[in-house]
Amino acid sequence: MARKKRKGRATGRILMWVLLLAVLAALVAGWYDFERFSRTPLAVGPQRQTLDVERGSNLRGIVVQLRARELTHAPSLYWRVLAERMRVADRLHAGEYALDPGMTPGQLLDAMAAGRVLQRDFTIVDGWTFRQLRSALAKVPTLRQAGARLDDAEIMRRIGAAGEMPEGRFLPETYAYVKGDSDLDILKRAHAAMVRTLAELWPGRAKDLPLDSPYDALILASIVEKETGRADERPKIAGVFVRRLENHMLLQTDPAVIYGMGEAYAGNIRRSDLVADTPYNTYLHAGLPPTPIALPGRPAIDAALHPEPGTALYFVARGDGSHVFASSLAEHNRNVACYQLKRCHD
Template sequence: MAGGCRRAIGISLGVLLAVLLLAGGVAAWGWNHYQRFADAPAWTGEPASVRIERGDGLRTVLARLRQAGVVAGHDLEWRLLARELDAAGRLKVGEYALEPGITPRELLRRMRDGRVIHYRVTIVEGWNFRQLRAALAAAEPLLHEATDLDDAALMAALGHPGQHPEGRFLPETYLYQRGDSDLDILRRAYAAMEQALAEAWANRAPDTPLRSPEEALILASIVEKETGQAHERPQIAGVFSRRLQKGMLLQTDPTVIYGMGSAYDGNIRKRDLATDTPYNTYTRPGLPPTPIAMPGRAALHAAVNPAPGDALYFVSRNDGSHVFSATYAEHNRAVDCYQRRRNCPPRAEAEPQQ
């Protein structure tokens, strides 16, 4: 009888061992399968995206992934992986890229860390506000909340009622995500310009004729429109600063063009220079009443730190650069040469930039 008990115990131990070995094998197979799932591509199609909305839990996110075409893994494996990554309950709202080759592990990490898809919109130096509004209206997938607002209503929506919008937004490239609006971009660009202008004004030359940051912004906008050559900005600012100090008319075409508005057809004529508007610096002294464009940081710096010298005039060489002159006689000779193409001294066309 004792022998029978020993045989029964031996059989039971054998069965138990077999079960344990089988369970261990299944567990090892399951673990390997889970690891392959976590680190194998979950998406092999064309680039796409999936969104997490406010209030979405992991179950909803998984349903969105399935709807998008993600077939990798069982939902249980996704839940286990989310727990392993401490992502369950911490998925951030936003739009996430489904890139070819992305793994479930990397996708959940992005969702946990809020690494959403970012889009770009660029405000170009020298743009006016009309051009900025057109660029924002064309930007996708930006929400367009300002489309039906006129300029005054738009500035009120930004929290600056009664302020003219021209020149108030810093030219830069701004990142945004799906769900952001044009007003969000404008708020950021406005704050960036306020900061850039304050920094420039704090570092202004002690002998500047400008009396306020507002005047600095206006002059910077003129400098921005007068030249596309970065090294010339301080020289251009120097000419206008000396003219302001001497009480001379600024006589700058970009302000006249701005004052013409939609009447400007690409050409500026003598009658345009003689037609008085608040922005005609041939007929009115001092700076115009508002900026005429959006200046960049370099133009802001140049406006408050003009280059020293005695030049009071400049004329375009028609290649983006300018000739600077200290006297009206010198200026007329430069105009004859570079604009009228006559009376050029030998090798004038090859003059180095001043």
């Protein structure tokens, strides 16, 4: 009987050790599987994806979203343990996050804890009109369209520039934004950037310019912007218009005429358009147009404030993107005959 009891106790101890070893083995296997999970990239695929974390979302809800999209198959417990180990479980921010190929769970949690939300870019192109800017903003699906139904005057009021004409007031540049930002947010920042740029450049302008205000400089810069896309020609073009202003000559700039035609412009300026009386017809009205005719970039503004000295009063397009300049009307007429009418004489 005693022998049976000893045998029973021995068997019990063996079973206990077997059970203990099984538990230890399970813990080791679980830890190994957890470590593998923490190092294994999410199933993002070859192209970037995004994760939108709504306000009020907790870690469990985030994991449910990831599992629903088959970006992870790991249990919520693994994510909780990893977040606790990283000390970020209660510091995850809402927002849109980039899921790049190769991103691990730890990298995602780190990004959410730091609030490194996905930034997108919107570029305002030099020479766009305000109408073109509004059209481009309306086509961005990741921007909230807060100003789409507003008229120009109301948009300017909403961005803190009530009473200003919008043309030319927004600096061409690339602006970063995040999900939740609106078209008005972009416009407000671009308007502020233009205000800062004019405030920075105006005090250093060349002496004795026939420009009474930074707004005059903006108008001239917009004409320079539309007349040439070549960096080396901007100061030369500006110099021509500055000398014409100083000599009380008509500016006779086609881009201003085109702007005044609005939607009636079909790709060509006819002789009748040059005699049509609009405020922007610089063949009829002396001085600068009443407003800018486009959104000038910083280089065009700088050129308007630092025109190249010289004697040229005319220029004509060569047809290759560059221009040829002339100091007299006779010389200009020869250039027109050569480069526009193809009647060059040796």
